[in-house]
Amino acid sequence: MNLLEAEGKALIAQHGIKVPRGALWPELPVIEGGLVLKAQVPTGKRGKAGGIRFVADHQQAESAAKALLDMEIGGHRTKAIYVEEKLDILHEHYLAIAIDRDRRCHLVIASPKGGMDIEEVDPRHILRLPIDPLLGLRSFHADCVARFLSGEGDDQTALGEVIASLYHAALALDAELIEINPLALTPSGLVAADAKIILDDNARFRHPEWPDSTKRTDRSAFERASAMAGAVGVEVDPEGDTVAVVSGAGLMMATLDLLADAGLRVRAVIDLGGTVLSGAEGLRQVLAAVGPLKPRVTFLNAFMQTAFCDIFAEGLAGAHQTAPLPGRVVVRLKGRRADIGRARLQPLGFEIHEDLEPAIAALAPGRRT
Incomplete structure (x- = not known):
């Protein structure tokens, strides 16, 4: 969930970071x-x-x-x-805590050259410091980042305190990203002049205080409908004609890459998350969210490592009866009891595959297996 600036500032202020x-x-x-x-x-x-x-x-x-x-x-x-x-800004820093998925840890990102043109900053002026999740942020980490940031007029102790506060806020909030740009040096100290926060939707069950994602005006009707179903939907290309419905966030990102590599324009993607196990009603809401997009083809990519494919297929069949998908439906179903699941879906007119490569190939316009 991508928070608005006012929402983000209210959260970091609760963790001791000064805001205007x-x-x-x-x-x-x-x-x-x-x-x-x-x-x-x-x-x-x-x-x-x-x-x-x-x-x-x-x-x-x-x-x-x-x-x-x-x-x-x-x-x-x-x-x-x-x-x-309006702040009296003497200097602008950049400071962020992000999830580094390659290293599987938090990453402190800092630059003494913050502001609107941070994307153009020379990489030599950007520090990326991974934090071992078993060790956590230690004082020597904060000191290292503070020394990298500090210039004339900077208080390294104050910088270290902000760095530590931001890290602990990221943990407490289950944030995928907390970015302060700029972290402004003013005559009265360091102030977060802007804040960008992305929260991990999968951690919502731990945070009843979070805004209701189904009612957020910054999301499209499709994205709100997906959230109401318990899934995560993201619109990608308004001109796209393919919708991907996938059984997990990691598989969703990999599927999106493969579809793009195959030259397909993706209208939207849905990470089913726990909706995989929600039966016909939960899946019906997902299919109902897809319908108004009127895709040429919907690609259902489900790879079940713990759940049973036949149970998922039974729920999908029930959902399709009450909320049938428009256009072609290509299904890749693999995992435990997948042969039973594929047999259950075959009478529905879906194009069924076990392996990913032929399923992707089948999505091309005019291609039908």
Whole structure:
């Protein structure tokens, strides 16, 4: 779940990281002096897109807010404006905690050259420090990052405290990414001038306080419908004609790569997650979410290592009776009792495969097996 800036700042503030005083429009923070109005959309580069406005006082805020509302940035319509105090910034750092899936650990990413053009920063000015999950972040890690960041006017002790707080926030929040850019050095200390947080949806059961993902206005109707079914749906290409429904996040990413490599344009993907075991009703909601996209072909890629394929197939057959998928349906089903599952699906008119390579090949336009 990709949080909006205001939501992210509220969370990191709870973990001891200082943020500017702010409020969601039409409320205004009770401060004197300049204000910053920021479009609340789940994408970056808002400043370059005109989604951030500076005003001298409260009187100018209304016209700036009207200009930002309904602005489209990165394919997202602005429905909320965050208003906060304008900071007196002496220097901008970049600081993030991310999941490194290759190393299977958290990664501290830092640069003394933060700000809007972080993507263009020379790699020599970016530190990537993996943290052993069994060891966790230690004081020498924080000291190392603080030394890398520190310049004239920086307090290394204060930097180390922010680094430690951000790491512990990432653990407590089950965050895939917490990014502060910039981490601003001001006359009153270090302040998170912006914050981007991506939470792991699979950890939702541990966090009843999280926003309801089925009602978020920054998600499409398809993505909300997928969330209501207990799955994770992501729209990829509005011009695509293929939808992939996959039994796991890792397999979903691999499937998306294979489909792209085969020259197919993917409209959307769904990670079934626990919906694999939810029977006909849960799977019916997934199929109902796919239907309005009107795909040319839906690819169901299920590789069951612990669950039984025949139970999944029975649920899928029941779901298809009440929410039939439009277009072709290609199924790759492999795992425990897969032969029984494939036999159950065969009468439905699905194109059934055991192995992935012929299933991908069958998805090409005009190809039918």
